[in-house]
Amino acid sequence: MTALLLIASSPGAGCAQEPSKSVANAPSFLRLFRQVGDFPLGAATSRLDYQSLDPATGRLYIAGMGAGKLLAFDIEYDRLASSLNGYPKVTGVLAVPDLHKVYASVPGAGLIPSLSVALGMVGLSSGRGAIAITDTRTLREVARLPGGVFPDGITFDPKDRKIFVSDELGSAVLVIDADSNRLIARIAPGGEVGNVRYDPITAKVYAPIQSQNELAVIDPARLQVVARHPLLGGKHPHGLAIAPDQAIGYVACDGNDRLLTVDLATGKVLDHQP
Template sequence: MSSAACSGAAAGHLPLTTVADIPLSGHTTRWDYASLDPIAHRLYIAHLGDSVVMVFDTQQQKVIADIADVGHVHGVLYVPELDRVYASATGTDEVVAIDPKTLKITARVPAGDYPDGMAYAPDVHKLYVSDEHGGTDTVIDVRSNTRVATIPLGGEVGNTQYDPVSKHIFANVQTRKQLVEIDPATDKVISRTDLPGAEGNHGLYIDAASRLAFIACEDNSKLLVLDLASRRVLSSFDVAKDPDVLAFDGALGWLYVAGESGEVSLFKVQGQTVSTLGTAMLGPNAHVVAVDPALHHAYFPLKALKGSPMLRITQAQH
């Protein structure tokens, strides 16, 4: 396993330019995950501190709705196959379903203890939800919006992702330094991969094309690159301090790693070769990122910029 280090934030540089800083509604409180519907030009953002799902029009560059009563919302996921939004309401230990046409909550489903990240397995019509404190993944049948299984994972659960090649679900078990694999046909754990060098493996992104899993470790600020075929960690990189959300521009092969520190790290992925593009300060609390690969725009909701909540939009310079 090789190791590489990024430059520090003070001397760092990112190949990004700021397109706009757009004021957002609500209070200067914490944001969490964001999910893009590129066809409808909508960005759904979890405004955790305000317990709302914010709907931002990326074409008009303005907030068009705040969907309230989503207690301490963490995860948010737009599912194109369903034209539906799901959000994890950690305050009430539920997952809520939202209709993008009416922007109304259409269902509430019990979801373990501290539901967080979510992934959708389309072939089985199931949503998988990380129950961070409960040590499980909750499984929801999206046809009936009911909980159909609870999968014990044996430790604190980080992010959960779907791999369209194997059609399996993968989840970080951060207290065991493992990546677990779930077969959606049976909702059973079918493999556990130990992650040498992991401390608090929370963030997860799977690039199906390269057969790589990218794992962000919040406790030691590392990015691990895992070969999904061999289940070996190929490399480890120093990244933005306290890394959280990962996003990928598949058209450019750029991986974004957003940190609680406000730093962001960028990587270039070519096949199974991963190289550093830079690490630098992006903005205060810039730990959430969503990417539009068509425009090469990245969206970073910032808790407070000049005293107000702000959405920083960047353009890739490539």
């Protein structure tokens, strides 16, 4: 059985107060968080991938990758609210409350068939992947666009009202007009693309380039790569998270199990763990 494990911050986590003896001796993860629930997401055990919370509706959207489903979990009533079929090998998920939409990356047929279609093709249709767009008010799909070879991470630029999707094995970043649900551009950053994130401080889109150990910087207005920063100390960078209001990025490198801290304005690697 697949289940959702809910974790909350422990009382006083990050504060200056003296921790209790039991908390102080606990592993670092347990000192910061505590389990508040364990809820079923279906009868069968299945692989999950990305998650995205929509605070406006109180739903947590989860990529049911193994089952090919988009799951909607109600965080107020702690129950599975909906299980949507038709999302084979779904990976990335992003809820955008301002648009009343949730986006899902759907690789679909899988790597080998998608690559066979992609060979020799250029432009926006270079594989069998898809990007599904669902109305969060009705949970009905409103559009499904070409997603390249293996669509993965998704981010939203509210300033330019564009959605950016990393086509990991298609070595591209796809761009969608958020209002019209149209695919408007395909950007080639020069290698396999990991996750993709928009930073409002620098007003740029960032994408780790796995095959080059670089962080690509995209200007969302010009739809061009404007800089490439070497990720020194990292190997095969894939994950990316951005600290709010700090222009700091955290890059997860799955090739050597290392987390890099990067100054997004300069591209300098500030720290790495371990």
